[in-house]
Amino acid sequence: MTFRIRSIARANFGGMGQAMALSEGEIAGLGESLPGWQIVDGQLVLEVSAPDYLTAIEWVSAIGQAAEAMNHHPDIDIRWKNLKISVVTHDLGNKLSDLDVELAQKVNKIVGR
Numbered sequence: 001m002t003f004r005i006r007s008i009a010r011a012n013f014g015g016m017g018q019a020m021a022l023s024e025g026e027i028a029g030l031g032e033s034l035p036g037w038q039i040v041d042g043q044l045v046l047e048v049s050a051p052d053y054l055t056a057i058e059w060v061s062a063i064g065q066a067a068e069a070m071n072h073h074p075d076i077d078i079r080w081k082n083l084k085i086s087v088v089t090h091d092l093g094n095k096l097s098d099l100d101v102e103l104a105q106k107v108n109k110i111v112g113r
Helices: 002-012 024-028 053-070 098-111
Strands: 038-040 043-049 075-079 082-087
Touching: 043 098, 053 075, 053 082, 053 098, 082 098
Parallel strands: none
Antiparallel strands: 038 043, 043 082, 075 082
């Protein structure tokens, strides 16, 4: 998909750069490439349960480290062992971007999806 190509280009040609908004077609195809994620109010949202509270805290820490490395920070709500993670690109007027997809893919790896 186009956002995959964009992420590869970003990695190979200068790092972070400016986020690139996803097209409606790319947004429509996100369900296939991001299992468990939904689009809610224009944001990518994942609700996931950890096996226990301490694992949830470890996930939050790992997600925070990945987000900080990207300089692209999600909203994270933690309730006991349940996490709700939301991503959107504020710099693009609250639109979904290739950075949101990249961070969501990293989150999926962290939580074992």
